[in-house]
Amino acid sequence: MIRYSLKCADDHGFESWFQSSEAFDGLLKARKVSCPVCGSAQVEKVLMAPAVQPSRAAKPVADTARPLATPSSKIEEALLTLRRQVQENSEYVGMGFVNEARRIHNGEAPERAIYGEAKVEEARRLIEDGVPVAPLPFMPQRKVN
Template identity: 40%
Template sequence: MICYRLRCAAGHEFEGWYRDSATFAQLQAGGFLSCPECGHADVQQALMAPAITKNRSDAPVSGPISESPVASAPERVASAGLPDQMVAAFQKIRQAVESRCENVGDRFAEEALRMHHKEAPERGIYGQASEEDRAMLAEEGVDVLSIPWVRRADG
């Protein structure tokens, strides 16, 4: 996990945690980032000192999501222990994915591959995928991105 210091166009600074730099770039390019204080969507990295961790076992579990056309395949993560602002940001991501994409459930890998091969219409999708499915999609050149999937804001 990477922790970035972020700044919105209004000047508010906050932290964001991402699986890797590519995940951050995809979320930023897809418009899935916003300031937890004012909601502004123009979010950039701020200057920060790097952090080095000793133990990767503290990283939260996540599921795949890709930029477009394949929009996501989330898995639930416990939000206990996460800062409230982080949970709120993940809830906004979840809401955006659920409102803009089709839930294909455990058919995620199959449907993503069909879209990649132009056998199904391009659209945003999300669902579940095993590690084997993710590896197969990567071999086929289908970009898939993992995102934390926390409880709904209204739930």
């Protein structure tokens, strides 16, 4: 796996993981890499510092959550506000989203706000089955790294 720092044509910066540099190149050429802020597929890599592992003798650093980016427009500010509200008021269930959404809909799990990840086909099936879901206009914070 390889992590790239990226930016879109509107200068929105973001990061994403790829299986390899060849996989990134193929996805970029197929216009499958897009900005999580504006959706632009005009994306390019930007200079980034390498990830260096500390020595075994090094003292562990306190685990601090990566702060959300500073908004540079009203749209980015609105998206960051939405992200904060979702994260503060919902439970992240990751790739278990489809199963948990169905369980909640069927009364097999407690009613609560959740968010997570689903493949497009799975989300479409949830909607067709009457499960109330909606796509979020951002990647979960755990996936942005």
